[in-house]
Amino acid sequence: MASEDEEFTMLFQDFYPSLCRFLECLLGGRAPLAQDLAQESFLQLHRTAWGTLPVGEARFWLYRVARNMAINEFRKSNTRYRLFDRVVEVMSPRARNPEQEYETQERNTLVLEMLQTLPEDQRAALLLREQEQLSYREIGQVLNISESKVKVDIFRARASLRERWSKLSGLSRVARMGN
Amino acid sequence: MSCSFTEKISSLIDGELSPTEAREVERHLLTCSECELLRADFLNLRNQLTKFETSLQPQVQNRALKKILAGPRRVPAHGLQWNFSTPTLAFATLVIVAAIIGLLAYQNSNRRESNQVAVVQIPSPMPLASVEPPRQPEAKESPEPQPSPNKGNEEKPRPTKRPIVREPKPGEQFAAIPEQVRSADAETMTAMHFETSERLLLAFKNVRLDERGAAEEVGYERKRAKQLVLQNMLLKREADATGDVQISSLLENLEPILIDIANLPDRPDQNTVRAIRERVERKNIVGLLRVNSTALARALD
Numbered sequence: 001m002a003s004e005d006e007e008f009t010m011l012f013q014d015f016y017p018s019l020c021r022f023l024e025c026l027l028g029g030r031a032p033l034a035q036d037l038a039q040e041s042f043l044q045l046h047r048t049a050w051g052t053l054p055v056g057e058a059r060f061w062l063y064r065v066a067r068n069m070a071i072n073e074f075r076k077s078n079t080r081y082r083l084f085d086r087v088v089e090v091m092s093p094r095a096r097n098p099e100q101e102y103e104t105q106e107r108n109t110l111v112l113e114m115l116q117t118l119p120e121d122q123r124a125a126l127l128l129r130e131q132e133q134l135s136y137r138e139i140g141q142v143l144n145i146s147e148s149k150v151k152v153d154i155f156r157a158r159a160s161l162r163e164r165w166s167k168l169s170g171l172s173r174v175a176r177m178g179n
Numbered sequence: 180m181s182c183s184f185t186e187k188i189s190s191l192i193d194g195e196l197s198p199t200e201a202r203e204v205e206r207h208l209l210t211c212s213e214c215e216l217l218r219a220d221f222l223n224l225r226n227q228l229t230k231f232e233t234s235l236q237p238q239v240q241n242r243a244l245k246k247i248l249a250g251p252r253r254v255p256a257h258g259l260q261w262n263f264s265t266p267t268l269a270f271a272t273l274v275i276v277a278a279i280i281g282l283l284a285y286q287n288s289n290r291r292e293s294n295q296v297a298v299v300q301i302p303s304p305m306p307l308a309s310v311e312p313p314r315q316p317e318a319k320e321s322p323e324p325q326p327s328p329n330k331g332n333e334e335k336p337r338p339t340k341r342p343i344v345r346e347p348k349p350g351e352q353f354a355a356i357p358e359q360v361r362s363a364d365a366e367t368m369t370a371m372h373f374e375t376s377e378r379l380l381l382a383f384k385n386v387r388l389d390e391r392g393a394a395e396e397v398g399y400e401r402k403r404a405k406q407l408v409l410q411n412m413l414l415k416r417e418a419d420a421t422g423d424v425q426i427s428s429l430l431e432n433l434e435p436i437l438i439d440i441a442n443l444p445d446r447p448d449q450n451t452v453r454a455i456r457e458r459v460e461r462k463n464i465v466g467l468l469r470v471n472s473t474a475l476a477r478a479l480d
Contacts, residue, residue, distance in 0.1 A: 005248060012244050021233040031234040039243040044469065046247050048381070068466040104232055111231050129193060130228040136195050144460070155189040162220045165227075 008050055011058060012042055018132060019066055025127050026070045026120070029112040033073065041066040063132070063142045067124055074120065110168070114161050122157035125150050182211055188218050192225070271371040275410055278368075282409060365417045366475050369426060372410050373472035376433055379403045380465050383440060384456055388449050397443050397452075404440035411437055429467055436464065 016038055023034035041062050053061055115123050124143055128134045134142065136150045143150070184207050190196050191204045208215050383400045411434050418427035439455050459465060 009244065009248070012247070013240075016240055016243065017233060017235055020235045021231060024233050025228075025231060034233075035235060035239060035243070039247065040473065042243070043247050043250060047250065048378075065466075068463060069470065071463070072466055072470050107227065108231055111227055127228070130225050131231070136193070151186075151190060151195065154193070155186050158189055158221050158224060159185070161224055162217070165224065166220070 004051060008046060015059060015062060016042065019062060021131060022063065022127055023066055023070055025112065025115055025131070026067065026124060027073065028116050029108070037066055037069045037073070040069060060138060060142050063128065064144070067142065071120065114164055114168075117164060118157050118160060121145070122153045122160075125153040126157040126161075129154050182213050184211065184214050185217060188214055189221060192218060192221055267371075267374075271375055274368065274371060275375065275406060278413070279406055279409055282413070365414070365421070368410075369414050369418070370472045370475035372407070372414055373429075373468045373475070375403075376407055376411075376437070377465055377468040377472065379407065379440075380436070380459055380468070383452075384459070384465075386452060388452065397440075397447060398445070400440055401443050404437045408434065408437045408441055426471065429464075429471055432462055433464060433468070 019038040019041065020031075020034050023037050024031050027034050027037075044065055045058060045062060049061060050058070115127075118126070121143065125139055128139045128142060129136075136147045136154075139150045139154075140147045145153075184204060187196065187200065187204045188208075191201060196204065208218065379400060382403075383397075386397055386400065411430055415427055415430040415434070418424075418430060436455065436459060439458075443451065
């Protein structure tokens, strides 16, 4: 049992932050809720499925369960969380310098705003690809859709974001300058 | 984006093209400035998304891990095994069995009184709308069906036998459950019912399908589902009575699925099992059960 707990701890340390980030982007920046759902997903894994899943499957299982929980949250009335999330955000201690913090905050806000314009399935597929670096086949497993749909969803999400982003932040110009 | 290669640019940066296709697209990029710009933009978008930083604090992460590891760990059922290792699970089973025995005993006495004919089937999915009396499980089938269901009842009432229970109207036996049974904390019962149902649906999801296309041994799932149907009906009544729409709606969605599992033959064909699984998946019943049982458990804490 001890070694199982150690393995679980390693998995948790590796993927809990990523799962929080995925959920935070999916839920439009509601960080406390994202952390709760990530914790709940790991709790379910530990209580019910840990030890029975094949090696390497636990990660996909976690993302699948977490995404389902997030969808349930979308369906609920979400206004009660917003105020609480804002309060927690304001009260959270920040360790970095204000300038760096401001830049990060600005970028995060822009990313979240843009992501919220996408349909949920496109958003989930794009996040799993870009942030979690899953292959199309793995994304299909997590989202329970075909690889071809994953491919189309990701392309549409990118095209849509590119259009909006270039209007807002002059993305193309920056990209050209960068290259 | 008028170029026909645009979609392939997306697959190219994901490394999802075959080597031949990738070479073809790379060659195209040398000549098409529109696609080259598209690739740069897509890569820049990737950069923005990967730079997104979660506001997770290390202490929150450590607290979460401690909480998870401190919690009870339940080994899930493998195939047809049922594990009674945790006290909660054993208690839940005891409560369910007690409720079913109480219900059957009550129905038995009620049936004797009303001389109604027992029907050997699972209860109908819509007990409230039905005018028929609730149906009985096989084990309690009356060996001698009575020919006259109602007349004898009106002529020979036996009020001394059940002083607590008011006289039930036809089709209202579940509503007239003795107060003692109903008073067992409904929310606890609902939470445990959700938990047991979730476990059943997960076990059903894991039922193996053999090469000939038949599912192996669903006897356990069927038996559990039969028990849970009755419980489900009771709890739905309770939720309807208290006006808890969310719980009532979830129980209503769960009921036909439990009935379908309870009515499966010994070796159901692959398609039947898949159809039930797909319905469970489509309605996201497992997720909803999990969320609601957790919410109820939290409320009870």
